[in-house]
Amino acid sequence: MSQTVIEIVTFRAAPGISEAEMAARAAGARAAVAAMPGFRKRALSVCPDGTWTDHVEWDSLEHARAAAEQVTREPAFAPFGEAIAEGSVTMIHAHLVMAQAAVVDA
Numbered sequence: 189m190s191q192t193v194i195e196i197v198t199f200r201a202a203p204g205i206s207e208a209e210m211a212a213r214a215a216g217a218r219a220a221v222a223a224m225p226g227f228r229k230r231a232l233s234v235c236p237d238g239t240w241t242d243h244v245e246w247d248s249l250e251h252a253r254a255a256a257e258q259v260t261r262e263p264a265f266a267p268f269g270e271a272i273a274e275g276s277v278t279m280i281h282a283h284l285v286m287a288q289a290a291v292v293d294a
Contacts, residue, residue: 192228192284193252195244200276207234213268214242220264226251240272245284252281 201210214232221230221244228245235241246252256279259265 191248192287193246193249194282194284195242195246195252195256195279196282197242197244197277197279199240199242199278200238200273201240202271202273205271210234210240210268210271213271217259217262217265217268220262221255221259224251224255224258226255249281249283 201207205213211232218230221227226247228247230245231243233241233243244252244255246255260269
């Protein structure tokens with residue numbers, strides 16, 4: 189079975205933070221997150237109700253947990269963290285069982 193771990197973080201934007209501003213602040217943290225050991229890829233989505241989801245793929249649970257602790261001390265992550273409504277964050281780690289890429293006709 190794969191050791192790949194998907195980190196799923198849901199949250200809401202702090203008052204006054206627009207969708208465009210949240211996306212820009214998340215992009216500002218991109219390099220810092222990508223430089224963490226075990227990082228594979230990341231995507232950010234938002235639902236019509238305003239719930240945001242940060243989808244992060246790590247090569248192991250240990251790397252995912254270490255990054256979750258490290259990110260709070262990362263200066264480049266601070267503007268993104270400050271845009272998140274206090275008390276709105278939930279985080280889970282799940283082992284990847286299956287992944288599928290787009291099929292392209294030859």
